[in-house]
Amino acid sequence: RTPSPSNGPRKPRRKMSPDDFDLLKVIGRGAYGKVYLVRHRATQALYAMKVLKKASIVVHSKDTESTMSERKILEAIRHPFIVKLHFAFQTDHRLYLILEYASGGELFTHLATERMFSEENTAFYAAQLVLALEHLHSLGIIYRDLKPENIMLDAEGNAVLTDFGLSKVPLESSDGRTNTVCGTIEYMAPEVVCGKVHYDRTVDWWSLGVVIHDMLTGSPPFVASNRKKTMDAILNKKLNLPYYLSQDAKDLLGKLLRRAPSARLGTGPNGVDNIKNHRFFRKIDWKKLAARQLEPPIVPFLSEPESVENFDSKFTMLPVVESPIETR
């Protein structure tokens, strides 16, 4: 726990730098940067290090300063199902996030093996996501981008929400009223997909519904052959739920996937309680879950602490060298 003031002044931290870490493996790569498995030289601890190129951030979004201040908020977040941001620092050309390493890899990598999760296992992971989102909302943070690649498993097999899409930078349109959304849209709420800039926490409850649908059936509810048709389906298509889902699953999905945010389950001041009390979660002991006293359905196999076998080899096979010239 971060020492409280009564423990006396916190010792000043020497400014951290990339040289404090050994790069072990690449575990993620995107338009704006990379994520590495790293070892902290001083403590031998393993972390996920997200490296973002300032040049690509500044070009596409709000300035680096406001992005950096967002990190300060994230450093204060401490929750069992949200990956911890331990440190954040920058050099002339890059931003660095030192994150808790979720060694289990993406939850959906394990889903791919089983293709569909049982309703009981789905309820376990969905309930952990409910607690993580409830915590973010209590801090005034809307996650906005709940989707499979942001849901990782920790070493014990609990779901953890990873860093907060600081690398996903929605393109600001010229009129400042709408956003052109980038990346996966299948999990986004209709009000986000049609580019509205004023939306509330209920966008996260829609995305939770899409993720639950994906866990139970093997795919999101609104998919089409191209982006435009997918957007149209999200905005207009009737929700068709497979016959094999239980009544409780169908009822929960029907209420989370309501296009009107004010009619969506989870809306309103204590809306999250309406989700927690839904019959789909009737077997969940929320207190034990929050205390990580419930046994996860899958315990990720790890042959050794530094193994990256739960990560896609398209990343882990990449050379770990950082581009030598800082400016690239």
Ligand SMILES: c1ccc2[nH]c(C3CCN(c4ncnc5[nH]ncc45)CC3)nc2c1
């Ligand atoms: C930009 C460029 C490349 C990216 N790869 C990611 C993924 C990589 C895998 N992630 C994590 N894996 C393990 N522990 C983790 N702790 N925190 C994250 C994490 C999740 C994020 N996000 C990116 C953004």
